[in-house]
Amino acid sequence: MPSSRRVPEATVARLPVYLRVLSEVAGERVRTISSDLLAERAGVNAAQVRKDLSHLGSYGTRGVGYDVDYLIREINRQLGLAEQHRVAIVGVGNLGRALAAYQGFPVRGFRIVAAFDADPAKVGDRLGDCVVSSITTLERVLAAQRVDVAIITTPASAAQGVVDALVAAGVTSLLNFAPTGVQVPPGVSIRQVDLAVELQILSFYEHQHRAAVPEAG
Amino acid sequence: MPSSRRVPEATVARLPVYLRVLSEVAGERVRTISSDLLAERAGVNAAQVRKDLSHLGSYGTRGVGYDVDYLIREINRQLGLAEQHRVAIVGVGNLGRALAAYQGFPVRGFRIVAAFDADPAKVGDRLGDCVVSSITTLERVLAAQRVDVAIITTPASAAQGVVDALVAAGVTSLLNFAPTGVQVPPGVSIRQVDLAVELQILSFYEHQHRAAVPEAG
DNA sequence: CGGTGTGAAGCCTTTCACAGCA
DNA sequence: TGCTGTGAAAGGCTTCACACCG
Numbered sequence: 001m002p003s004s005r006r007v008p009e010a011t012v013a014r015l016p017v018y019l020r021v022l023s024e025v026a027g028e029r030v031r032t033i034s035s036d037l038l039a040e041r042a043g044v045n046a047a048q049v050r051k052d053l054s055h056l057g058s059y060g061t062r063g064v065g066y067d068v069d070y071l072i073r074e075i076n077r078q079l080g081l082a083e084q085h086r087v088a089i090v091g092v093g094n095l096g097r098a099l100a101a102y103q104g105f106p107v108r109g110f111r112i113v114a115a116f117d118a119d120p121a122k123v124g125d126r127l128g129d130c131v132v133s134s135i136t137t138l139e140r141v142l143a144a145q146r147v148d149v150a151i152i153t154t155p156a157s158a159a160q161g162v163v164d165a166l167v168a169a170g171v172t173s174l175l176n177f178a179p180t181g182v183q184v185p186p187g188v189s190i191r192q193v194d195l196a197v198e199l200q201i202l203s204f205y206e207h208q209h210r211a212a213v214p215e216a217g
Numbered sequence: 218m219p220s221s222r223r224v225p226e227a228t229v230a231r232l233p234v235y236l237r238v239l240s241e242v243a244g245e246r247v248r249t250i251s252s253d254l255l256a257e258r259a260g261v262n263a264a265q266v267r268k269d270l271s272h273l274g275s276y277g278t279r280g281v282g283y284d285v286d287y288l289i290r291e292i293n294r295q296l297g298l299a300e301q302h303r304v305a306i307v308g309v310g311n312l313g314r315a316l317a318a319y320q321g322f323p324v325r326g327f328r329i330v331a332a333f334d335a336d337p338a339k340v341g342d343r344l345g346d347c348v349v350s351s352i353t354t355l356e357r358v359l360a361a362q363r364v365d366v367a368i369i370t371t372p373a374s375a376a377q378g379v380v381d382a383l384v385a386a387g388v389t390s391l392l393n394f395a396p397t398g399v400q401v402p403p404g405v406s407i408r409q410v411d412l413a414v415e416l417q418i419l420s421f422y423e424h425q426h427r428a429a430v431p432e433a434g
Numbered sequence: 435c436g437g438t439g440t441g442a443a444g445c446c447t448t449t450c451a452c453a454g455c456a
Numbered sequence: 457t458g459c460t461g462t463g464a465a466a467g468g469c470t471t472c473a474c475a476c477c478g
Contacts, residue, residue, distance in 0.1 A: 008468075008469075012421050012422075013414075015417070015421070016411070020396065020397070020398075020411075034437065042398065043398050045471065046437095047471055050437090050438060050440085051469095051470080053438095053439090054439055058438080060437080060438050061438075062436080062439080062476075063437050063438080064436080064438090065437070078424075079417050080421055080423060080424025093315075093318075094315035094319075095319070098311035098312040101311045102312070104413035105412075105413060108416065108417060110416050149416065173419040173420070173423045174419075181234075181237075181259065181260055189426075193415055194237070194321075195316065195319060196233070196319075196325050197230075200232070200298065201233065201408065202366060202390040202408055203296050203297040203302060203390070204229050204295070206297060206366070206406065207296065208297075210297075226446090227447060228447095251459065251460090253459085262448070262449065263459095264450070264462095265448065267460060267461060267462085270461090271460085275461070278456065279456050280455075280456045281456070281459070282460085283460090
């Protein structure tokens with residue numbers, strides 16, 4: 001089985017989507033699923049599904065399909081979701097609060113164990129299961145809580161400083177919602193989610209569409 | 218100039234990032250910028266920047282670089298950001314409130330003009346500049362407010378119904394934060410942002426990294 | 435038969451390398 | 457001289473097509 005080989009980035013990005021679909025069909029008491037059906041529900045091509053899953057190993061049965069529960073376990077294992085992740089949120093504004101309350105995290109094994117803000121007025125507030133700490137205590141609290149993933153929801157101007165502090169404290173996976181690019185040293189993973197960027201991409205296609213179809217209105 | 222040709226999807230996705238960098242350097246009173254510098258601040262290769270911008274036309278000066286203000290205007294125009302977009306938020310939970318308060322939208326020309334929720338207790342609440350309407354009044358309010366973009370922040374179970382109603386009401390650009398895939402007819406653009414997916418991708422690389430570097434911990 | 439697993443082809447994207455212009 | 461604009465090469469991703477297996 002080829003699971004020792006490198007899994008392509010594009011495949012990694014789709015595995016969580018397959019996992020979501022598989023969880024849905026598992027709830028419908030379906031035992032096996034074909035690449036056709038999984039592809040349709042995930043919004044991709046069936047050959048894509050088979051190739052993606054073949055990177056993890058041969059988990060299907062010819063003529064039948066994939067065992068849903070088994071596939072869920074294998075994808076979970078590959079994604080490193082078998083163990084719990086301990087997450088910190090830095091920046092307790094509206095977005096930070098929304099993420100702390102997000103139902104999708106705990107079921108995927110992500111537990112918010114620390115929250116930080118620079119504003120003394122917010123320190124001590126409850127946020128889900130934890131209490132907001134001062135940003136000045138970042139290093140100590142991260143170590144005590146054994147945080148491995150951090151979500152950055154600060155203003156853009158504070159983001160690079162926060163990232164530097166997180167990296168210095170040993171956090172190696174970062175999810176940045178601040179609308180600014182930040183630098184990280186090698187060995188640290190960062191993903192950028194810019195909410196305005198998504199709307200701008202939509203805007204481009206809306207604009208194109210209008211230019212191409214003048215009878216709209 | 219090749220601006221009449223199709224702009225590649227990958228390029229469209231990077232244009233908003235260039236725009237953000239350009240806005241930053243414009244604030245630093247920089248007049249022109251080279252592809253090298255723009256590339257470094259955007260986190261991509263310099264040849265990529267030149268090829269991307271060449272899809273819009275020849276806006277650079279050899280030996281000098283690109284005029285910052287001019288390039289901002291041209292990218293804005295290409296992305297359809299010259300005119301204001303009128304945005305509705307459907308689902309006024311934590312995430313909906315966070316997005317309504319997000320500073321990045323108004324400066325990019327996205328104005329929240331309507332908000333909806335199924336919960337009668339929330340109808341009438343203020344949300345930024347607008348008041349929460351009942352989901353039962355969706356079609357009427359969308360038409361009255363001339364909404365062209367909708368952001369879906371409902372629970373997963375409600376998402377497809379909301380999408381169908383939005384499409385029926387003539388909205389052609391959708392941004393879906395509900396953690397479920399939804400179907401749209403041809404001619405309607407949809408982008409899916411799944412916050413848990415981003416964390417799961419990070420988890421994969423963290424997992425890989427630990428497996429490859431056993432002396433960690 | 436039905437559906438997986440996979441070489442091969444085709445397409446898209448990125449990067450290189452350099453001609454050409456200010 | 458410095459930097460853009462762009463053919464060409466390289467690399468990665470998606471899709472096809474079908475051998476092969478349950």
